[in-house]
Amino acid sequence: MGDPHPTAPSPAPPPTAPTLRAQALTRSFGRGAKALIALGPVDLTIAPGEFTCLVGPSGCGKSTLLRITAGLLRPSAGQLSLHAASPRPAAMIFQDYGIYDWKTVLANVRFGLDIQRVPRREADARARDWLARMGLSEFAGAYPATLSGGMRQRVAIARALTVEPEILLMDEPFAALDAQLRTILQDELLDLTQTTRTTTLFVTHSLEEAIVLGDRVLVMSARPGRIIAERRPPFTRPRTGDVRSAPEFTALKSELWELLRGEVRREAVPA
Numbered sequence: 052m053g054d055p056h057p058t059a060p061s062p063a064p065p066p067t068a069p070t071l072r073a074q075a076l077t078r079s080f081g082r083g084a085k086a087l088i089a090l091g092p093v094d095l096t097i098a099p100g101e102f103t104c105l106v107g108p109s110g111c112g113k114s115t116l117l118r119i120t121a122g123l124l125r126p127s128a129g130q131l132s133l134h135a136a137s138p139r140p141a142a143m144i145f146q147d148y149g150i151y152d153w154k155t156v157l158a159n160v161r162f163g164l165d166i167q168r169v170p171r172r173e174a175d176a177r178a179r180d181w182l183a184r185m186g187l188s189e190f191a192g193a194y195p196a197t198l199s200g201g202m203r204q205r206v207a208i209a210r211a212l213t214v215e216p217e218i219l220l221m222d223e224p225f226a227a228l229d230a231q232l233r234t235i236l237q238d239e240l241l242d243l244t245q246t247t248r249t250t251t252l253f254v255t256h257s258l259e260e261a262i263v264l265g266d267r268v269l270v271m272s273a274r275p276g277r278i279i280a281e282r283r284p285p286f287t288r289p290r291t292g293d294v295r296s297a298p299e300f301t302a303l304k305s306e307l308w309e310l311l312r313g314e315v316r317r318e319a320v321p322a
Contacts, residue, residue: 068099068134069098069099069134070099070133070217070218071120071131071134071218071250072095072096073095073096074094075092075093075130076093076129076131077091077126077128078091088274088275089115089274090115090116091276093112093116093277095278097250097252100248102250103252103265103269104253104261104264104268105253105255105271106256106257106270106307108311108315110273111272111274111275111276113222113254113271113276114222116276117220117222118143120133120141120218121220133217134217142163142214142216142218144204144211144221144222145224146222150203152194152195156187156192156194156206157179160181160209160210161175161178163214164177164214184209186205187206190202200232204225204236205236216249218249218250218251219250219251219252220251221253221254223255223256233260234292240264241263241290244264258304258308262284262300262304263294270307270310271314273314279314284300285299286299
């Protein structure tokens with residue numbers, strides 16, 4: 052005999068709001084007939100914890116999109132919204148490190164917390180924790196000029212993550228490094244972001260980098276940059292850099308290059 056008072060099914064949990072949503076986003080530089088349309092229109096949604104990579108020809112607006120997301124540029128049209136509890140939801144890492152030569156490693160990593168007026172004792176503790184995670188504890192009192200390029204980029208990553216951003220923005224952070232060090236830092240970032248589940252938007256010219264790191268790879272057109280394709284690397288998480296040797300890796304790299312080839316050629320031909 053059935054239960055005379057059946058339990059009603061539990062309601063489905065509410066959908067999680069995306070960390071980032073861009074709608075018809077465009078950016079132009081200059082005015083009137085001489086205005087240069089650099090980006091858009093772009094529509095983009097990034098879910099919490101997702102690692103999204105942007106690839107595209109030089110000058111297609113990838114970095115412009117990152118700077119709009121970081122609040123460093125305003126869009127010319129369209130909307131971009133960040134679903135965030137923090138008043139400073141985004142942290143950005145640049146190719147040229149963006150750290151201060153006149154500050155020690157500890158002071159560089161603590162800098163965002165100082166801006167937020169976090170008490171010094173707490174700020175030092177959080178900064179030292181991230182230095183330890185990045186293998187830099189013994190260099191806390193050193194200055195950037197004494198560090199290698201890879202170590203300086205680790206400082207930049209630690210500084211960005213110390214403030215616990217809602218979204219991490221990375222603009223070709225490993226482009227200036229040699230191939231071996233670049234591979235090492237890719238693997239370190241892969242492990243780090245899989246542990247923290249930090250939502251990340253990552254700009255790169257390297258298809259290999261995008262496939263190793265990304266949950267999604269978005270392909271942008273030549274200027275004005277639009278998103279023309281999306282691919283999801285067929286590798287489960289947690290993953291390691293070993294995926295580089297998988298046949299699926301090579302196949303996806305070839306597919307992405309075919310998508311990009313025409314856009315790269317179009318960008319190379321003067322208007």
